[in-house]
Amino acid sequence: xxxxxxxxxxxxxxxxxxxAGLSAASDISSKNTQLNxxxxxxxxxxxxxxxxxxxxxxxxxxxxxxxTTRDAKFAAQVQKWIDAGVAEKWYSSFPGQSNSHARYRGKxxxxxxxxxxxxxLNIKLSTTVTSVYAVNNGWVTELDGGGKIxxxxxxxxxPVPQTLTLLASGNISLSLNNQERLQRIEYESCIAxxxxxxxxxxxxxxxxxxxxxxxxxxxxxxxxxxxSQIPAITIHASGDYSAEHFNHDRMSIGQQLVNLALxxxxxxxxxxxxxxWRYSKPIAVDNNPCMLACESTDLPPLILAGxxxxxxxxxxxxxxxxxxxEAMLKRLPRNS
Numbered sequence: 001x002x003x004x005x006x007x008x009x010x011x012x013x014x015x016x017x018x019x020a021g022l023s024a025a026s027d028i029s030s031k032n033t034q035l036n037x038x039x040x041x042x043x044x045x046x047x048x049x050x051x052x053x054x055x056x057x058x059x060x061x062x063x064x065x066x067x068t069t070r071d072a073k074f075a076a077q078v079q080k081w082i083d084a085g086v087a088e089k090w091y092s093s094f095p096g097q098s099n100s101h102a103r104y105r106g107k108x109x110x111x112x113x114x115x116x117x118x119x120x121l122n123i124k125l126s127t128t129v130t131s132v133y134a135v136n137n138g139w140v141t142e143l144d145g146g147g148k149i150x151x152x153x154x155x156x157x158x159p160v161p162q163t164l165t166l167l168a169s170g171n172i173s174l175s176l177n178n179q180e181r182l183q184r185i186e187y188e189s190c191i192a193x194x195x196x197x198x199x200x201x202x203x204x205x206x207x208x209x210x211x212x213x214x215x216x217x218x219x220x221x222x223x224x225x226x227x228s229q230i231p232a233i234t235i236h237a238s239g240d241y242s243a244e245h246f247n248h249d250r251m252s253i254g255q256q257l258v259n260l261a262l263x264x265x266x267x268x269x270x271x272x273x274x275x276x277w278r279y280s281k282p283i284a285v286d287n288n289p290c291m292l293a294c295e296s297t298d299l300p301p302l303i304l305a306g307x308x309x310x311x312x313x314x315x316x317x318x319x320x321x322x323x324x325x326e327a328m329l330k331r332l333p334r335n336s
Contacts, residue, residue, distance in 0.1 A: 007148045010036040010122075012328060013141045015129050015166070016157035017041035018048025019314060020306045022117040023321025024155055024328070029121065031329060038149055039121060040141065042128040047114030049280070050106060050314070053194060055273055058232035060194040060222050061110045062275055065208070065234070066090055066103035067314035073322075074315045078104055086112040090225060091206035103208075109227055132156075133170030137333065138300050153301035153332045155324050156293075159279035160185045160308050167293075175296035181286050185308045188239040189246050190217075190280035193254045195261075195272035197231035200224075202266030209264060215241040216260055235261050242280070250274040282308040285316075289323035294331070301331040 012028065014021045017039045025037045045051070051063035067087075069075035081087035082104075090105040106113040124143075131142040132154060139154040156163050160182050167174070174182070200223060203209050207224025211217055218236040222228035235257050237245075245253045254274035262269070291304040305324035310316035 007150060008038070009150045010038040011151060011332070012037045012153040012155065013139065013149050013151040014039045014155045014157065015041075015132075015141070016048065016306070017043070017046050017114075017118070017123050017125065018157060018306075019050055019114065019117075019317035020157040020321040020324070021155070022046070022114055022121070023318045024157070024305060024325040025121050025321075026117050027322050027325035028329060031325070035332075037122060038151070039123040040127050040129055040143065040149070041123065041125055044126050045111065046118050046123070046125070047111045048317075049277065050110040050114045051275075052109030052111040052227070053273070053275075055194060055196055055232070055271060057230050058194075058196045058222070059109060059228040060232055060234050061105070061220070061225070061227055062192045062194050062234050063277065064110055064314055065218065065220055065236075066105050066110075068101050068103060069315060071315060071319060074318055077318065081106075081113055081116065084116060086116040088226075091208065105225060105227075107226075129166060131169040132166055133172065134299055139302070153303075153328050155303045155305060155328060157304075157306045157321070157324070159187060159306070160282075160304075161187070161279070163304060172299065172302075173297065174293050178291060178293055178295065181288075181291065182304075184284055185282060185286060186284040187279040187308070188281045188283045189242040190239065190277040191237040191242045191245065191250075191253060191257070192275045192277060193235040193237075193257045193261075193272055194275070195233050195235065195258055195269045197233065197265065197267040198270050199267045200231050201233055201264075203233075203264060214238065214260070216257060219261055219264055231267060233261070233265065239281075239283070242276075246276055246278065250276065281312045283312070285309065285311060289320050290327055292327055292331075301328055301333070303327050 049063035207221030307316040310320035
């Protein structure tokens with residue numbers, strides 16, 4: 001594999017420092033401490049949709065609101081996070097909800113879990129991958145600014161539409177079966193509003209409200225949740241509303257959602273910000289926990305992962321990351 005002073009070399013590159021990428025990197029590192037792993041993410045912070053934000057003295061979870069446990073291995077992992085002080089149980093039910101499955105939250109925000117996973121990992125944030133291509137039994141990952149990373153294996157955890165664009169940039173052809181699997185994956189967008197209040201909200205304990213129809217799908221009270229020291233709510237618009245208004249003026253849409261939320265709040269909104277999650281949740285997922293994208297090709301080890309494979313939940317992202325780690329460790333060639 002070529003080496004130049006202006007270029008970097010590592011064993012595995014992972015594109016995306018969300019939960020799937022962090023879980024893959026953490027799992028690989030725990031099983032083989034000799035492997036060098038580099039994660040690259042265009043965002044300024046870790047965790048992807050495990051996202052927290054501050055507005056002055058208020059703190060918000062404005063992406064994923066909680067996690068549930070269905071898989072025994074993931075349940076054990078959540079318990080480890082609880083023991084480490086980066087997660088806790090939020091609630092099992094709230095008024096109007098029949099499902100009593102336990103919901104867990106990150107501490108101090110959902111991002112706390114991502115930061116815990118990231119300890120000891122080599123992560124390049126605020127770095128955009130412009131192209132990936134195969135060379136000499138390995139991969140070249142090109143970065144904005146002209147940097148390059150050579151690796152023996154590549155894991156991509158970005159949303160599938162972004163992944164397809166990236167693969168096309170390097171003229172990477174997958175098997176017909178894998179192409180068809182990727183084309184079937186669909187996402188739902190979500191417009192999120194983070195608003196501060198002049199007094200505590202009147203949302204019933206535990207501070208969560210799911211709405212089955214209309215423009216608003218979810219309201220959470222970050223103060224009741226234990227995220228914010230002052231009254232602060234997160235509003236998630238429904239998938240239909242978000243799709244219709246995603247490219248409209250954000251502050252105008254935010255004001256509409258704030259006005260619609262007021263009857264539930266019993267308090268006045270003093271300030272708000274708006275964020276758009278273009279790939280908020282996969283609504284048509286693949287049946288496998290990850291994709292062996294190098295399968296039936298001459299490509300070096302290439303694995304695709306994310307919640308579009310193992311399910312549209314925090315749990316799905318972690319399980320997909322673990323599956324990608326296992327697949328990569330089995331296929332990574334020996335370093336010559």
